[in-house]
Amino acid sequence: MTESVDQFHARITSDTADVARIRKTFEAFLAVHGFDAKNTGEIGLVLNEALANVIRHAYEGMPDQPIEITASADSNGVSIEIRDWGKGIVPIIVDEHQKDPHKPGGLGLPCMKKMMTSLAFIAQPDGMLLKLHRLK
């Protein structure tokens, strides 16, 4: 017996104006694959935060650089890969309990870590591959 697996693929540029559009498209993909509103919202936010990190840190705000997003969803969950060709520096994820809540910034990665089942930054010779997985 084979299980149905569906794929999502998008290649965008590092323009902040594209983030909301791709997030909404991805949330629609998740909804079609049986994710409820809460899970869809959380995973959509993770994608938003991951893209924001690429734009801000890997590409230092340059708006015309490539980002590739691939994902596959099945009855167990969703796996997402985000590839960039930026600086390729693996970020240090500060545990949310160590972060001073009164200092702005630095929220994205701890939130991503909290909302996903697994998260791994894999440095590439020419950039970074971020692998994310979330069980249903």
Next chain:
Amino acid sequence: MPELKTTLDIVPSARHEGDALIIAIRGEIDLHVSPELRTEILSLLQKTDAKKMIFNLSDVPYMDSSAIAVLVEALQRLRKVGGKVILIGLQPRVKGLLEIARLNSIFVIVEDEAEALKA
């Protein structure tokens, strides 16, 4: 209730009431607009000696961490003068993000403006 001039669509109104500065925010706030939002809010803050900032978020269905960072920065500035930031009208996704980021305890979160003015 003196109105303050705002310059962004995402900040449709701002006004004083007592020691409070009441700011309405509108729309989805992510990295694309949060830098402008930051500039607007800090500019409004500079024009006032308010001890309390009340953000009406009832027309904000979505925020990311860059938007939350703007609110935290406003709080950071107000705390220096013994002030506070109050959030009203939180929609489920915004409320969820604040909970996930464990920031729901640093802001005062109430239902509506009347309650915020008393807080």
